Amino acid sequence: MERLPILKIGQMLLVSIQVDLRDDMVVALQEDLADRIVETGARGVVIDITALDIVDSFTGRMLATMAALSRVLDADTVVVGMRPAVAITLVELGLSLDGIKTALDVERGMRLLSLAGGSAR
Amino acid sequence: MTVQELPIAGDADVVRVRQAVRAAAVDAKLSLVDQTKLVTAASELARNTLTYGGGGGAVVEQVQNGLRKGVRAVFRDKGPGIADVAQALTDGFTSGSGMGLGLGGARRLVDEFAIETAPGDGTTVTVVKWAR
Amino acid sequence: MTSEPFGDLIDRCRAAEEDLVRRWRADVAASLRGRISEIELDKELREILDAVLSSMSAADGADTRSSAYGEVRALLVDLSRGRALQGFSPRETAISVFALKKAVRESVGVGPEFTAFSDVIDELGLFTFETYTKAREEVISNQAEQLLELATPVVKLWQGVVALPLVGTLDSARAQVVMEKLLQTLVDTGSEYAIIDITGVPAVDTQVAQHLLKTIVAARLMGAECIISGIRPQIAQTIVALGIEFGDIATKATLADALLLALGRIGVDVTAEMSKRGL
Numbered sequence: 001m002e003r004l005p006i007l008k009i010g011q012m013l014l015v016s017i018q019v020d021l022r023d024d025m026v027v028a029l030q031e032d033l034a035d036r037i038v039e040t041g042a043r044g045v046v047i048d049i050t051a052l053d054i055v056d057s058f059t060g061r062m063l064a065t066m067a068a069l070s071r072v073l074d075a076d077t078v079v080v081g082m083r084p085a086v087a088i089t090l091v092e093l094g095l096s097l098d099g100i101k102t103a104l105d106v107e108r109g110m111r112l113l114s115l116a117g118g119s120a121r
Numbered sequence: 122m123t124v125q126e127l128p129i130a131g132d133a134d135v136v137r138v139r140q141a142v143r144a145a146a147v148d149a150k151l152s153l154v155d156q157t158k159l160v161t162a163a164s165e166l167a168r169n170t171l172t173y174g175g176g177g178g179a180v181v182e183q184v185q186n187g188l189r190k191g192v193r194a195v196f197r198d199k200g201p202g203i204a205d206v207a208q209a210l211t212d213g214f215t216s217g218s219g220m221g222l223g224l225g226g227a228r229r230l231v232d233e234f235a236i237e238t239a240p241g242d243g244t245t246v247t248v249v250k251w252a253r
Numbered sequence: 254m255t256s257e258p259f260g261d262l263i264d265r266c267r268a269a270e271e272d273l274v275r276r277w278r279a280d281v282a283a284s285l286r287g288r289i290s291e292i293e294l295d296k297e298l299r300e301i302l303d304a305v306l307s308s309m310s311a312a313d314g315a316d317t318r319s320s321a322y323g324e325v326r327a328l329l330v331d332l333s334r335g336r337a338l339q340g341f342s343p344r345e346t347a348i349s350v351f352a353l354k355k356a357v358r359e360s361v362g363v364g365p366e367f368t369a370f371s372d373v374i375d376e377l378g379l380f381t382f383e384t385y386t387k388a389r390e391e392v393i394s395n396q397a398e399q400l401l402e403l404a405t406p407v408v409k410l411w412q413g414v415v416a417l418p419l420v421g422t423l424d425s426a427r428a429q430v431v432m433e434k435l436l437q438t439l440v441d442t443g444s445e446y447a448i449i450d451i452t453g454v455p456a457v458d459t460q461v462a463q464h465l466l467k468t469i470v471a472a473r474l475m476g477a478e479c480i481i482s483g484i485r486p487q488i489a490q491t492i493v494a495l496g497i498e499f500g501d502i503a504t505k506a507t508l509a510d511a512l513l514l515a516l517g518r519i520g521v522d523v524t525a526e527m528s529k530r531g532l
Contacts, residue, residue, distance in 0.1 A: 020136045022136055023135065030242055054139065056161050056344075057165060057226055058164075078486050082475045082476070083157075083475075084308035084436035084471070084475065085154045085433075086157060086473035087434065087436065088157070088158075089154070089230065090474055091474070092230055092467070093226040094472060096474070102475060102476035103475055104445060104475060104477060105474040118200065154433055188394075250288060
């Protein structure tokens with residue numbers, strides 16, 4: 001199974017999802033991310049979903065779990081690049097992803113993380 | 122108009138069903154938001170078929186009503202069926218992974234939603250989304 | 254060669270073609286009152302007559318849905334679509350087909366095979382009517398779409414701030430289009446703040462208020478904040494009476510206040526900006 005790459009940039013980790021997500025890849029990402037946060041001592045995680053044309057409840061739950069997971073490991077998570085149609089659909093679906101930080105793009109996401117000083121606000 | 126029949130036996134099949142539904146939705150000239158809603162609903166339902174129905178199949182086709190075009194997707198499994206449909210459609214209800222928004226959420230994303238099920242008799246869910 | 258149901262009617266029509274077309278054209282022209290030139294009409298009707306007669310001799314019967322009538326149907330689609338787009342009434346469109354019956358009756362005469370011929374023309378007339386209606390519906394839905402587009406200007410107020418001044422009654426369909434456009438503009442302009450100004454909106458119902466709320470939540474999912482300005486007292490009352498929770502959504506009395514709030518959050522120093530621009 002292909003795994004999603006997790007890049008380390010300074011004190012942050014960047015996950016840029018560029019493929020059609022299969023559920024097993026999502027589960028694997030969750031495990032890999034926790035490992036990498038501990039391994040690198042990263043203080044922030046940026047998850048880039050610009051390329052995702054849908055986010056369903058399973059993927060939504062994955063995003064929420066990853067945010068909660070990294071918070072426990074003292075890292076902050078920002079989800080960036082959600083498309084308008086995806087956002088509208090998620091709201092209709094009933095997912096508001098409370099507690100997840102968001103930004104328009106990777107650059108703004110990283111700025112948000114450095115402003116927060118790497119710890120949860 | 123083409124009718125596509127797809128098996129749902131693994132995670133990769135869920136992705137293929139999404140792609141087939143997307144192609145049909147583009148063909149039927151659904152707006153981008155409506156395409157996204159339908160594909161998301163299909164993703165939820167295909168996963169249900171896999172997770173709760175133990176696998177099954179999907180039929181995706183274009184439909185027409187006068188001037189309006191739309192897409193119909195049918196998800197069928199021979200699993201244990203659903204005993205309490207009303208409860209299964211309630212937000213927050215889940216018997217497995219996910220946020221418990223699968224069935225109820227999918228229903229909110231489409232224009233027509235029908236479910237046929239009985240304990241021990243499998244489940245068939247039919248959804249339709251019309252172009253605006 | 255003539256086929257059974259029409260006897261020698263087709264041949265007689267061919268022989269009397271000039272007279273037939275003249276009568277037919279006169280009837281049609283009278284109803285169109287000069288809005289289509291005689292030359293154009295003549296060409297149109299001749300083509301149709303020729304196709305009708307050829308189809309009738311080629312077809313086994315009067316089934317106008319058969320492939321033998323393909324060319325006639327194509328010509329009639331052109332005719333009815335053209336008439337619909339030019340704003341002719343259904344009657345003015347259908348008469349172009351139905352008047353052929355009268356022309357044949359007067360020019361060729363009525364024989365026993367006239368009934369079969371008449372049936373074909375009736376079918377073709379109905380087909381024309383159907384195509385006409387379809388074309389009209391398309392025109393109307395296109396216009397509705399264009400109107401929606403016109404009625405939803407999203408303007409950039411500042412680097413990172415866009416505004417959506419809403420004017421007029423918001424129904425559910427319009428609210429949806431407007432909100433989608435707003436969210437797309439956030440992405441296109443890289444704006445983190447959107448001001449939705451509803452000063453010009455006389456009233457909102459539950460559905461519209463819900464759309465507004467959903468848009469704000471969707472914008473948050475994308476990483477942007479919405480500020481609502483210009484809520485009228487009546488609308489505030491509706492919102493409270495409907496029990497709609499606006500929660501932590503920023504609201505301001507005027508568009509100006511909303512802009513100042515957004516600028517403050519971005520960290521723009523207005524006085525410094527003014528002196529920089531020589532204002």
